[in-house]
Structures are given as C-alpha cells and as structure tokens.
Amino acid sequence: MNRFMKKILISALAALSLSAIFHAEELSAAEQLLARVTVESKNVYVGEPFLMRITVIGSTEAERPDLSGLNDFEVRFQGGTNNSSHSVSIINGKVTRNVKKEYIFNYTLIPLRAGELTIPSVRVRTEGKTLQSNSVRISVSEPRETEDFKLRLRLSQRNCYVGEPVLLNVTWYLRKDVRNFEFTAPFLENENFYIEEPEVEIDARKQYFRVPVSGYEFIAEKGRDTLAARQYATLNFSVALTPGKAGVFNIPEFIVACETGSSVRDRFFDGFFSDDFSTGRDRNRKYVIPSNTPTLNVKALPLEGRPDEFAGHIGEYRISASAEPLEVSVGDPVTLRITLWGPEYLDNVDLPPLSGMDGFPDNFKIPEERASGREENGRKVFSQTIRPVSAGVSEIPPVKIISFDTGTGEYRTVKTDPIPLKVNPTRIVRASDAEGISQAGQVSALESWKDGIAYNYEGPGILARRDYGLSAVISRWWNILLLTAPPLAFLLILTGTVLARRRNSDPLGRRSRKALKVFKGRLTEIRKSEGEGQEACSRILDAFKEYFACKLCRQTMSMTTADIEKKLLESGVDPETVSSLKRIIETCEAGTYAGESPGTGGIVHPITGELEELIKRIDRKL
Numbered sequence: 001m002n003r004f005m006k007k008i009l010i011s012a013l014a015a016l017s018l019s020a021i022f023h024a025e026e027l028s029a030a031e032q033l034l035a036r037v038t039v040e041s042k043n044v045y046v047g048e049p050f051l052m053r054i055t056v057i058g059s060t061e062a063e064r065p066d067l068s069g070l071n072d073f074e075v076r077f078q079g080g081t082n083n084s085s086h087s088v089s090i091i092n093g094k095v096t097r098n099v100k101k102e103y104i105f106n107y108t109l110i111p112l113r114a115g116e117l118t119i120p121s122v123r124v125r126t127e128g129k130t131l132q133s134n135s136v137r138i139s140v141s142e143p144r145e146t147e148d149f150k151l152r153l154r155l156s157q158r159n160c161y162v163g164e165p166v167l168l169n170v171t172w173y174l175r176k177d178v179r180n181f182e183f184t185a186p187f188l189e190n191e192n193f194y195i196e197e198p199e200v201e202i203d204a205r206k207q208y209f210r211v212p213v214s215g216y217e218f219i220a221e222k223g224r225d226t227l228a229a230r231q232y233a234t235l236n237f238s239v240a241l242t243p244g245k246a247g248v249f250n251i252p253e254f255i256v257a258c259e260t261g262s263s264v265r266d267r268f269f270d271g272f273f274s275d276d277f278s279t280g281r282d283r284n285r286k287y288v289i290p291s292n293t294p295t296l297n298v299k300a301l302p303l304e305g306r307p308d309e310f311a312g313h314i315g316e317y318r319i320s321a322s323a324e325p326l327e328v329s330v331g332d333p334v335t336l337r338i339t340l341w342g343p344e345y346l347d348n349v350d351l352p353p354l355s356g357m358d359g360f361p362d363n364f365k366i367p368e369e370r371a372s373g374r375e376e377n378g379r380k381v382f383s384q385t386i387r388p389v390s391a392g393v394s395e396i397p398p399v400k401i402i403s404f405d406t407g408t409g410e411y412r413t414v415k416t417d418p419i420p421l422k423v424n425p426t427r428i429v430r431a432s433d434a435e436g437i438s439q440a441g442q443v444s445a446l447e448s449w450k451d452g453i454a455y456n457y458e459g460p461g462i463l464a465r466r467d468y469g470l471s472a473v474i475s476r477w478w479n480i481l482l483l484t485a486p487p488l489a490f491l492l493i494l495t496g497t498v499l500a501r502r503r504n505s506d507p508l509g510r511r512s513r514k515a516l517k518v519f520k521g522r523l524t525e526i527r528k529s530e531g532e533g534q535e536a537c538s539r540i541l542d543a544f545k546e547y548f549a550c551k552l553c554r555q556t557m558s559m560t561t562a563d564i565e566k567k568l569l570e571s572g573v574d575p576e577t578v579s580s581l582k583r584i585i586e587t588c589e590a591g592t593y594a595g596e597s598p599g600t601g602g603i604v605h606p607i608t609g610e611l612e613e614l615i616k617r618i619d620r621k622l
Helices: 003-031 431-435 470-474 477-505 507-513 515-529 534-551 561-570 575-593 604-621
Strands: 034-039 043-045 050-057 073-082 085-091 094-100 102-111 115-119 123-126 129-132 136-141 149-155 159-161 166-174 178-184 193-196 208-213 216-227 230-243 247-250 255-260 285-290 295-299 318-324 327-329 334-341 374-376 379-388 400-405 410-415 422-424
Touching: 034 129, 034 136, 050 123, 149 255, 149 285, 166 216, 178 208, 208 230, 230 295, 318 410, 515 534, 515 604, 534 575, 534 604, 561 575, 575 604
Parallel strands: 043 136, 159 295, 327 422
Antiparallel strands: 034 050, 050 102, 073 102, 085 094, 115 136, 123 129, 149 166, 166 230, 178 255, 193 230, 208 216, 216 230, 247 295, 255 285, 318 334, 334 379, 374 379, 400 410
C-alpha cells in the first residue's frame, strides 16, 4: 500500500471515530440531565453561615429554583453562573472531545435552630423539564461561648411603652485575632419592632468598622473592656428598637461566627490586636459565639385621659413654626415650616395632618401630598404648602402635638404660636379692563402730531386691501421651503432613529442575515491563500462553525456536528444535503485533528466549492 493510500485510510478512520464521539456525546448529555445539591459542611452551628450549591448537569441555563420551603434556614442567594466547558485532546492519534454542561446556583444558608435538619429536594426547571434534586441532612449544634470570645446584649432600659425607643447595645469581647466574621440576628426581622441604625459621632482618635447584620449595617467602635476580671478587646455597636406592640419580649440571641489564626495577613481586623490581648494563635479554627437573651417589657399606653387627637407620639416634645410669605392674595401658596424636637430617634416620627387641627380646614386649602420630614441636628423639619381661601384669614392657627410623656405617665399638648398673615382680596379683571374702556364708557380722542410720522391720517384710502391666503403663500418659494423643511427634517430624524433602534435591538438577527455573505468571504480567503494541510482544514472548520453560530443566533461556536445535524433536519433540510455536509466536515476534522490534509493533490478548491453550494441550499431553509 503506497503512502498516499495510507493517508486516505487514516483520514477515513479518524472521521469515523469523530462521528462516533459526536453521537456518544449527544446521548451522554441526554442521560446526565439532573440537579444535584451539595453543601460546604454537614456539621455546623446555629447561626454559622455555610455555602450550598445547586448544580444543574447537562444544561447551560436554568430557572432559579423556589427555596421558600427551607424554613429552618435563612437563605441568601449569591447568584448563578454557567460553568460549561469544551475541550479536545489528541493522544497517539486518538481524538477525544470532552463537553461539560453545567449551570450552578450559589446560596448562603444560616441554620436557625439546632438538631438534625434536612435541606429538602429542590425542583429546578431547565430545557422545558422539571428536575428533582437530592436532599441533604445537616447536623446543627448549639453555639457556645469560650473564654476567648463572648457576646453580650444590654438594653438601655428593661421597661418601656409602645412607641418608645430603646437602645440595644451589642458588645463582642475578643482575646484572639479573627477573620471572616459574620453576625446573625433574626430578631432584627421581628415585625413588632421598628429597627433604626443610630448615627455615630466619629472620633478621629478611635477606630471604627462597618458591621453588616441581617441586612443592616452598623458602625462599630473598637475598644477594650474588662469582663469577669479578664481584659478583652471589644467591638461595640448599638441598635435602636421602637416597639409597636405591648408584651414581654425575650430578645433572641445574636450570633457571631468567625475564624481565628492565619500565617498570612488576611485577617479582617488587620492590626486589631497590636496591644497583645491575644494569648495565642489557632490555625484556621472556627468559632460560633451566642449572646445572652435579655427581656424587654413593653407596656401599652393608658386609655384614661387619652385625647382623641393623640397620634402616637411618645416622649417629651417641643415644637415651633414659621411661614413665608406673610402677605399674599386669596389662593396664593404659603410655605409652613414646622420643627419638632423630641426623643433621640425621630426617623419614624411623623406630623399629624393639618386638616384635623382647629382653624386649618375652614381657612386654608391643604393638599393631601406632603414631603416627608428630614432630620437636622437632633430635630425633624416638615414643610407644608397651604393656601388661604378668603380675605378674612388673619393668621395661621397654632400647630399642636399631643404626646405621652413616659416620665410623668401623662398626655401633654405642645403647640406653636399663631403666625399673623395678611390676605389681600383677589382683583377680578373685567372685559372693560382688557379693552381699555373707562368706567364712564367714553373713548379718548385720537390726536395728530405735527412733528413726525405719528400723524393720525383719516379717509377710506388709508386702509388698503391686502389678502393673505393660500395662493399668496405658495406663490413664493421661500414660503414653501419654510413650511415643508421642519416636517421633512423631523421625518428624516424619526426614520433614522427607528432604523437605528431596530438594528441595535437585534444584533444576533443582523449576524444571522449576514452569515452567508461572511461565510463565502472566508472561503474566498482560504482559496486565495493556496494553503494545504492542517491549517487549511482548520480554517474551513472555523468558517463552517462561525456560519452556523451566526445563522442559529448562538453567542459561541461550541456546537458539535451532532448538534448542527439535528438542527438542520428539524429545519427541513433534506437528509442527502446533511449527509454530504457531514462527510465534508468529518474529512476536514480528520485533517485538522489527525494531522492529515484532504488537500493533498489540490482538492481544497473542490471541497470549498462543494461546501459553498451546500451552505447556499441550507441557507434557504434556515
């Protein structure tokens, strides 16, 4: 057997091998379409975050699953990603193609109770099918404090009234340096309390950190303190709680999870223990520290002596008001500025509606809309527009606030001083005013002025007939230009904008329409290069894959021959054309991967010519 025949035989065997691989991959992908749940650790503590991953095997995309059934965990979605890959390896002339299709959803789970918990089976929708994942058992232990880490909660007061702000102080005591710490506080999601992040006065001599806690972010101050006769470094922040319901509430424990020890400087508190509080270093050890659980007694507001106008204000208030302008006409707007001083935390404090206060609804028109108040240096400022309805209004009546004073246990009323206001009547403009007619009904005589063109000439000849109709307009070319130019310019701009938006809205469609033209250009370049061998085969394959990626509106050229064959048959391309196309492509793949060229003897031109004719026929069907 001569050398030429050996090359042909090797190419044919390589093509058959590749075809078998393509079909095997198609079957393998179909068999491996499944969803799998994996976790970072199966032994965790209450409040310790861990990673859960849902992997969809056999697909490059999937719908985000519904995890509302995970009642024992706090679930935080961390995003999804396509983890697919495609590779080809050649070992001793054997071509192996590896195609991996995966889509991964990442979540952070935080256990809310101890015990043997189950992450139930999850349903995932992909490629029109519903996949059922495996379930995972998690062993969750109660957290515990150590001599090196303690967490303490302290309330500014143990008893309060509904609506009265209470300060919850959180202090973390540390004797070892830490990294990757995270606080968990389910209590901050309690619907019976309004949660506020208190403002912190920054002292340049101190060190501060931003501490995320269950969706909030608090400013924590570094310090030092003594607990049980031992000295600790501390991280301290406060939470403002405003109860909205009466009752006895046990504040559930806050939990902080952290890691200690590292040979590299990747700690979050880099330099936190420069004062040598640490008694030693652990290497990559995890800690989960619980806090104590203080109790808050929330008392209901007394019904006895409660005024009907009471709007829920708690604490001792002061109020002032100003307005401008102070001289207006009936219906003109007046801006009323009201300032409240009261409790330390005013974020959820509102102003009672003016429409319910004495003197306002009868004398002023008050819009329903009102801008929310803004806090300024321990006070809250509200602005309201009012309009006097008659000239008899002489003042802006007092604005009052009824509050419950928790110190005395009584309801108190504070109010502003009345503001003097001058309201002028509105002047009515009559037809006589508009036409210049005096009240006596006499017309002033016209007088001539002898010194210039201001003479008043008399006689019927003064009024010349000057018709100005359509015929007068179209008789002059510049009038036609002035009338037609603006709409023509508008139509040109509108047409250009519509075409540009249509073109930019479907970039893949534009690629599809140009796919055949680009493919023919690639083949022309290959013919002109007069190259033979592996390089020519590779360029033909690249042009072929690029055409189908553009025509089928794919972002990549990672489709296999089996994928393309299936798509062509579904689109109505006759099997004979598909078979001829597959034969050419397999020959080129054999030349590319096996190192043998179908161009020996100068057959690159015939191959590209036949391929171009086949693609033209296929293009009409796609």
